[in-house]
Amino acid sequence: AFYKYRDAVRPFQDMLHGRIVTFQIMMKDEPGILSQVLNFLPIWANILTINQGLPINGCAVVTVNAETSGLRGSLQELLAQLNEAEGVLRGEILAG
Secondary structure, eight states: OEEEETTEEEEGGGSOTTSEEEEEEEEEOOTTHHHHHHHHGGGTSEEEEEEEOOOBTTEEEEEEEEEOTTOOSOHHHHHHHHHHSTTEEEEEEEEO
């Protein structure tokens, strides 16, 4: 697998460990909730990929990969604020 970042393509394994974090966020399936989350995350991290599953029973799961090398504060602080966001039912870190 390869990872494209800005103007370089490198093997994914060559990326620095701990800089890329995978978040899984369960949110209500309502207009504007995903947009709100995607506007919140860049304050903390650089979003690399977004993958949204199909909504089931009024909830949608979104997986976001983000680069956190410029993170001000801790991942726990980011996660706490994310979980407090309107429409977010649960946010967790899957990898990173």
